[in-house]
Amino acid sequence: MTNRRDAEQRLRELRAELDRHNHRYYVLDDPEVPDSEYDRLMLELKALESEHPGLITPDSPSQRVGGAPAAEFGEVRHAVPMLSLDNAFSEEDLQDFDRRVREKLDATDIEYVAEPKLDGLAISLVYEKGVLVRGATRGDGSTGEDVTLNVRTVRAIPLKLMGKDWPALLEVRGEVFMPKRGFEALNKSLAAKGEKTYVNPRNTAAGSLRQLDSRITAERPLDFYAYGLGEVKPALSARRHSEVLTKLRGWGQRVNPDIRMVKGAEGCLGYYREMGEKRDALPYEIDGVVYKVDRLDYQQELGFVARAPRWAVAHKFPAQEEMTLLKAVEFQVGRTGALTPVARLEPVFVGGVTVSNATLHNMDEVERKDIRIGDTVIVRRAGDVIPEVAAVVLARRPKNTKRVKLPKTCPVCGSEVVRPEGEAVARCSGGLFCDAQRKELIRHFASRRAMDVEGLGDKLVEQLVDEKLVSTPAGLFRLTMKQLMDLERMGEKSAQNLVDALAKARKTTLPRFLYALGIPDVGETTAADLAKHFGSLEKLEEAAQGYEKQRLKHAGSPARDAEKLLKELDLRKVEGIGPVVAEQVGAFFHQAGNRKVIGELRKAGVEWPAMPKRAAVGSQPLVGKTFVLTGTLGTMTRDAAKERIQALGGKVSGSVSAKTHYVVAGSEPGSKLREAERLEVPVLDEDAFLRLIES
Ligand code: IVH
Numbered sequence: 179m180t181n182r183r184d185a186e187q188r189l190r191e192l193r194a195e196l197d198r199h200n201h202r203y204y205v206l207d208d209p210e211v212p213d214s215e216y217d218r219l220m221l222e223l224k225a226l227e228s229e230h231p232g233l234i235t236p237d238s239p240s241q242r243v244g245g246a247p248a249a250e251f252g253e254v255r256h257a258v259p260m261l262s263l264d265n266a267f268s269e270e271d272l273q274d275f276d277r278r279v280r281e282k283l284d285a286t287d288i289e290y291v292a293e294p295k296l297d298g299l300a301i302s303l304v305y306e307k308g309v310l311v312r313g314a315t316r317g318d319g320s321t322g323e324d325v326t327l328n329v330r331t332v333r334a335i336p337l338k339l340m341g342k343d344w345p346a347l348l349e350v351r352g353e354v355f356m357p358k359r360g361f362e363a364l365n366k367s368l369a370a371k372g373e374k375t376y377v378n379p380r381n382t383a384a385g386s387l388r389q390l391d392s393r394i395t396a397e398r399p400l401d402f403y404a405y406g407l408g409e410v411k412p413a414l415s416a417r418r419h420s421e422v423l424t425k426l427r428g429w430g431q432r433v434n435p436d437i438r439m440v441k442g443a444e445g446c447l448g449y450y451r452e453m454g455e456k457r458d459a460l461p462y463e464i465d466g467v468v469y470k471v472d473r474l475d476y477q478q479e480l481g482f483v484a485r486a487p488r489w490a491v492a493h494k495f496p497a498q499e500e501m502t503l504l505k506a507v508e509f510q511v512g513r514t515g516a517l518t519p520v521a522r523l524e525p526v527f528v529g530g531v532t533v534s535n536a537t538l539h540n541m542d543e544v545e546r547k548d549i550r551i552g553d554t555v556i557v558r559r560a561g562d563v564i565p566e567v568a569a570v571v572l573a574r575r576p577k578n579t580k581r582v583k584l585p586k587t588c589p590v591c592g593s594e595v596v597r598p599e600g601e602a603v604a605r606c607s608g609g610l611f612c613d614a615q616r617k618e619l620i621r622h623f624a625s626r627r628a629m630d631v632e633g634l635g636d637k638l639v640e641q642l643v644d645e646k647l648v649s650t651p652a653g654l655f656r657l658t659m660k661q662l663m664d665l666e667r668m669g670e671k672s673a674q675n676l677v678d679a680l681a682k683a684r685k686t687t688l689p690r691f692l693y694a695l696g697i698p699d700v701g702e703t704t705a706a707d708l709a710k711h712f713g714s715l716e717k718l719e720e721a722a723q724g725y726e727k728q729r730l731k732h733a734g735s736p737a738r739d740a741e742k743l744l745k746e747l748d749l750r751k752v753e754g755i756g757p758v759v760a761e762q763v764g765a766f767f768h769q770a771g772n773r774k775v776i777g778e779l780r781k782a783g784v785e786w787p788a789m790p791k792r793a794a795v796g797s798q799p800l801v802g803k804t805f806v807l808t809g810t811l812g813t814m815t816r817d818a819a820k821e822r823i824q825a826l827g828g829k830v831s832g833s834v835s836a837k838t839h840y841v842v843a844g845s846e847p848g849s850k851l852r853e854a855e856r857l858e859v860p861v862l863d864e865d866a867f868l869r870l871i872e873s
Contacts, residue, residue: 180230183626185226185229185233186233188226189233192222192226193223193238196219196220196223196239212529212531212559214559217265227240240485251390254314254317254322254324255320255321256302256322257409258349259319260300260319260320260322260351261482262319263486263487263491264492265466265491266491266492266493271491272443272447276442277443278488279471279489282479282488283479283480285476289440289472289473290439290445290470290471291419291423291440291469291472292440292467292469293437293467294434294437294453294468295465295492296403296434297355297379297380297462297463298353298355298383298384299355299380299384300315300316300353301314301316301353302316302349302351303350304349304408305339305347306347307346308338308348309338309339310326313325313326313328313330315388319485323388325387328386328389329354331395331400332395332400333401334400334432338430339430340428340430341428341429345414347411348407348429349410350406350407352403352406353405354387354401355380355383356379356382356398356400357399357401359461360400361379364376364382364399379463382398383400403433404426404432404433405433405434405468406419417473417475418474419473420439422474436456436460446467446469449467454495465495466494467493468491468493469493470489471490476489499528499558499568500526500527500528500533501526501555501556501557502523502524502526502554502557503524503552503553503554504552504555505522505551507519507520507521507538507582508520509585509589511590511606511614511615512614514605514615514618515607515612515698516604516605517604518537518538518539520538521536521555522534522535529559531559533557533559536557538582540604541584541604547567547569548570550580551579551582552575552576552579553575553579554570554574554575555567555570555571556569556571588606588608590606590612590614591613591614593606593608593771594607594765595607596765598758598761598762601758607765607768607769608771609695609766609769611774616643616650617639619696620643620651621636624639625694626817627690627693628693629651630686630815630817631683632675632683634676634679638665638676641666642654642657650775651694652778652781652782655680656782659674685785685813686818687818687822687825688714688715689705689706689710691715691779691786692708692715693705695772695776698762699758699759700763703754704754704755707755708752708755708763709789710789711751711752715776718767719773721747721748722766722768723767724749725764726765726768728743728744729744729761732744744757744760749763749764787872790826798826798828800823800828800871803828803839804829804830805838806831806834806840806842806854806859807820807844808841808842808844808847808850808851809845809846809848810844810846811842811844811864812864813864823871826871834853834857838857839859839860840859840860840862840867841859
């Protein structure tokens, strides 16, 4: 479960990104990421929103179909919204879809119409009294663009319906696409004229249909398949989708000859495999298949969710793979300091896009797959992930390949790179000192359970680092009112609030401070254990550095001998600390950059009360006493007060009862104070509370 604050931040990022991709894809016909990336973001967004339904906003990309129409074309409002399809990426997804359908209908052996999923763009064609009067793009699903003139140039689209039995108003929906051969020929002639070529048939079809000059459209080899209906008056008598398709065919519409009727999930999967095998031989691009519940009364019963029908699903084809040359491997530093090896490739066209970089995941993967520089590798662009190097073509390995080596120092900050024994992920030990990790660390440092700097949100951290006002957590405490007020969207009041919050955050506890430092693998519990064991930062630093020195000294000896020695050191005597965490702690305090930041933090006035003596553990003065906290304390946060009470053996409860020993009331106390008075529980003001815990 993602916490609410992190979820809010991630939702903001995802929505902004999806909005941007929507615009580029739907309005500009110029996507900057492959569909699979879009799908992935959308999946993440939906997952996060279902985890936090309270955070769903009406303008979330999950709540709408596409992007706004471009201004150049006239607008067309769709009488019946043009919806999208949900995706199934696996057999399991498909089984889930079928199960949901069966359960909702309380029926078995559902009949589906299985259709190729054409990779073009959706079109609405309105026929009045059998004559084509309007063609429109999907746009955002409710409003599209009027492309009537362009649609008329597509040979496959009938200008008049055949036969007689069509309804007076008939809206046909289908896909305009460009066949593979037409696409290749077009690109060839564009290249010969020195013009920009298109990336894939889908973009070409979209770009061609959205030409303001329909004469250009007319020269483009566009094609069309009908797959459904929009507004129809009077209503048709059809009872099945398959019947609709037959009628459409009869009226002269082009309907895909590969459409078939199948039964149940098994039938769907059979069709999926069949089309998968046929895919490359088809004259047009498909990116999957679509299954639609055949009975229209069932469709009605199933209805829609958000932007997609419950009675249909798009079953996407998996990754496409291509071979290419691995030219070099570079390492990227992530926000947590993790080093990711990235393959620089001879550009290769895979899954509809040109790929020149692909992830190698981590060093374990590199070693497991025995990937070397100079190898011919198989690049995979999977349906929902970024391109990856899937395998090596060993038969093509030349003599002079070079092994991939993990750098000894961070490519961003030059600090030592650590990869604990048996761990897949290597990390930069630069911590607070490494540029790539700065923002994440400052965010963590200020977070509620760490230093608890109220009001220092992710956006502000971003701003402060980008404006170079803060480069380490210590920098936060050097911020001036003037610097803050010069920031965009920052008024005097918010600046003052932040300065006050920082002043308050200076008074902390040792466990919180250690946790706030963001040492890899040191969460709240480990931080508390370290604080309790050593009692002071100085003692911990001493032990950590001693540990790191010994570790480095014995790094060359057999692992078992080194471990025997390290195990006896003080750092390893801490409850719950094994070799992995000890190594992280050791490396962290060994790093000069980290020590410098800690020194600056202390100089800036960050302080904490001494930890209770270890010997005193057995004689904790508050054992057996239950406290309830209410209102705001001036000298510490409620979480800090809670920690102090617990450190002294006391308990903190959320509600007042006859068993409560003390209620601690800060300013603006809530109903708990009244409850305490009613039950005659002793009430301590802040001064009295401080005297009690400090005595
Ligand atoms: S039916 C309410 N059938 O896929 C259902 N769509 O992700 C509407 N597409 O916008 C769509 N082939 O552009 C349907 N046989 C097919 C399709 C198909 C391609 C496209 C269409 C739609 C998108 C949905």
